[in-house]
Amino acid sequence: MSKTIADIARIAGVAKSTVSRYLNGGSVSVATRHKIEQVIKETGYVPNTFAxxxxxKTANIIGTIVPRLDSFATSHTLMGIDDQLRNQGCRMLITNTSQDMNREIEAIYELARQKISGIILLAARITDEHLEAIETTNIPVLLVGQQHEQIHSLIHNDYDAGYELGRYVLDRGHRRLAYLGVTEQDIAVGVRRKQGFTRAVEETGACTVAYYETSFRMSDARQYALQLLQQPLDATIIVCATDNIALGVMKAAHELGIEIPGQLSITGFGGYDVTEVVHPALTTIRYPYQEAGKIAAQDIVKLVHRQHVQMVTVMDYELLQRESVDKC
Amino acid sequence: MSKTIADIARIAGVAKSTVSRYLNGGSVSVATRHKIEQVIKETGYVPNTFAxxxxxKTANIIGTIVPRLDSFATSHTLMGIDDQLRNQGCRMLITNTSQDMNREIEAIYELARQKISGIILLAARITDEHLEAIETTNIPVLLVGQQHEQIHSLIHNDYDAGYELGRYVLDRGHRRLAYLGVTEQDIAVGVRRKQGFTRAVEETGACTVAYYETSFRMSDARQYALQLLQQPLDATIIVCATDNIALGVMKAAHELGIEIPGQLSITGFGGYDVTEVVHPALTTIRYPYQEAGKIAAQDIVKLVHRQHVQMVTVMDYELLQRESVDKC
DNA sequence: CTGAAAGCGCTTACAG
DNA sequence: CTGAAAGCGCTTACAG
Structure with a gap:
């Protein structure tokens, strides 16, 4: 039914190799070029990608491995990658691992098996198994959102963001602080943001800060905050490690009749769209996820072509001063 | 470097065809089976998917075409599809069109070109061009979220949902209503939901209802509501065609100091996670997106295997009675 | 510039 | 049960 290169060659009265050369920009005389062009147009021939x-021995496809699909950060990064890859004539294959690390490892092998050209990896943590998979498959990998010395990485500036947010909060007079973070297994979110924040606190001095930890889930954060806020909290502000956590805390505060920011200030990290529309609008850090996706796409393509890419690229961020932080 | 079937055959001392038969479950004697098994294990051989x-002439891949990645409905549907497809031993290829209808059409041709087995299409509208693309590529297509007589469709029960929500609102005493919808180009969201709602209104009688229209974007809805609410609105409730719109309206109300639900009730459609965490929690319809994705995956696989699938499958929904609707 | 031939790695009748 | 051979649709040296 669908035409092959042999059909085209026969109809055009040339050899298959000539058609192939035409297709791949090899040297073909003007006359034959026209003839082939003509036939291809008429038949609607498209080359078989498998062949x-x-x-x-490689397809022009970049695989992207993501821990989840239903996250602002992921979807925006993905949109950036997709856009840029399309511009560069590549396709993207998305593999969702549903936060299952084993599936992350498997995915690397599976993508390699499918001769994918390169992998963009959004992972919270890099284990020896990751390293082994990357090494044995010998496939170019770009890590996004986390940094690892042995892998090319594209990261957000979590440390500085934490610092700047900390400074902002302290400048507004807060001295008794609470920080609601996540597991330190996640270096970027669990460690770096907190470190930046902590440095701001230490520079200022004469502060008290209590550190707490919850999961990435909004509902968990809400439950956690419900407990935390039921007894008197010795803090005028809760700095949350992600917008989702901040949203959960805001909900809990509303439920307990605690006024934001009048009685309690709250901040997040992320810059999700919805943080602008909640009431009060959340003061947070905006990370340029889409932009990061674009750069990630460019970088992985460079890596595939064995061009130089710096080991770590750091993205910028922006402090969004909104309504959820009061002077005190 | 990586082994081929010929290598395995040579090492195992059998013919390539025997190895192939082993791989594909053909009849092989126990002895040779063991030998081949052994060699494959030792070499770590994996067949070349391209070959x-x-x-x-076909890859075991289902293509999914989505209008956008950063939407609750899309990402949850995608998760359902992905899960189910994985269970059935298929892979999924996601194509994002960024709401560009031309890219939707192109994507169909492109996926066909790559010998994808079938397509799950999340589209707001089906044009003749869609139909033509589907016909000429002759590829099985399942439409999700919209219904079309010529295409197998999986839809949410927008009409009944609209009706039930309407009844609920009327039961709570509202008689002066506003409905903030979207373009009727989108049959499911723009037409069906409104029709169901309208029927409830007509059944009740003695109501006034004003219909308005905005876009799908939260920021547009907010702007629109800002204008609408600045002059006196002759309604005790605004029924919004999507959660995003409802969120935008809630924001506008907050900005204008209008209390929800005290002065104005608001409802949505969708059941996005965030609607539970905003204050007040939004009364809305929850659609089972993930479940729909699973069924879509099963159906497209059936279609690919030329098994029977009913032309239209209707999903269920659930009314979430929360805090944004007051008695009046 | 052009063509004949070999080969990429697999599968599938066809014999035996 | 097993193997030799042809073929899927393309590309790539190698001659001419």
Whole structure:
């Protein structure tokens, strides 16, 4: 039914190799070029990608491994990657691991098996198994959102963001602080943000800060905050490690009749769209996820072509001063 | 570097065809089976997918075309599809069109070109061009979220949901109503939900209802509501066609110091996670997006295997009675 | 510039 | 049960 290169060659009265050369920009005389062009147009011929890939031993596809699909950060990063890859004539294959690390490892092997050209990896943590998979498959990998000395990484500036947010909060007079973070297994979110914040606190001095920890889930954060806020909290502000956590805390505060920011200030990290529309609008850090996706796409393509890419690229961020922080 | 079937055959001392038969579950004697098994384990051999697909003329891949990635409905549907497809031993390829209808059409051709087995299409509208693309590529397509007589469709029960929500609101005493909808180009969201709601209103009688229209974007809805609410609105409730719109309206109300639900009730459609955490929690309809994704995956696989699937499958929904609607 | 031939790695009748 | 051979649709040296 669908035409092959042999059909085109026959109809055009040339050899298959000539058609192939035409297709791949090899040298073909003007006359034959026109003839082939004509035939291809008439027949609507499109090359079979499998056959091409079988020869090339690689498909022009970049695999992206993500821990989840239902997250602002992920979807925006993905949109950036997709856009840029399309511009560069590549396709993207998304693999969702549902936060299952084993599936992350498997995905690397599976993508390699499918001769994917390179992998963009959004992972919270890099284990020896990751390293082993990357090494044995020998496939170019770009890590996004986390940094690892042995892998090219694209990260957000979590440390500085934490610092700037900390400074902002302290400048507004807060001295008794609470920080609601996440597991330190996650270096970027669990460690770096907190470190930046802590440095701001230490520079200022004469502060008290209590550190707490919850999960990434909004509902968990809400439950946690419900407990925390039921007894008197010795803090005028809760700095949350993500917007989701901040949203959960805001909910809990509303439920307990605690006024924000009048009685309690709250901040987040992320810059999710919805943080602008909640009431009061959340003061937070905006990370340029989409932009990061674009750069990630460019970088992985460079890596595939064995071009130089710096080991770590750091993205910028922006402090969004909104309504959820009061002077005190 | 990586082994081929020929290598395995040589090492095991059998013919390539025997190895192939082993791989594909053909009849092989126990002795040779063990030998081949052994060699494959030792070498870590994995078949080349391109070569397989080149022969099979089709890859075991389902393409999913989505209008956007950063939407609760999309990402949850996608998760359901992905899960189910994985269970059935298929892979999923996601194509994002960024709401560009031309890219939707292109994507169909492109996926066909890549010998994808079937397509799950999340589209707001089906045009003749869609139909033509589906026909000429002759690829099985399942439409999700919208219904079209010529295409197998999986839809949410927008009409009944609209009706039930309408009844609920009327039961709580509201008689002066406003409905903030979207373009009727979108049959499911723009037409069906409104129709169901309207029927409830007509059944009740002695109501006034004003219909308005905005876009799907939260920020647009907010702007629109800001204008609408600045002059006296002759309604005790605004029924919004999506959660995003409802969120935008809530924001506008907050900004204008209008109390929800005290002075104005608001409802949405969708059941996004965040609607539970805003204050007040939004009364809305929850659609089972993830479940729909699973069924979509099963159905498209059936279609690919030429098994029977009913032309239209209707999903259930659930009314979430929360805090944003007052008695009046 | 052009063509004949070999080969990419697999599968599938067809014999035996 | 097993193997030799042809073929899937393309690309790539190698001659001419």
């Amino acid at each position: 091409q890939s079988l020869k090339a | 397989q697909s080149l022969k099979a």
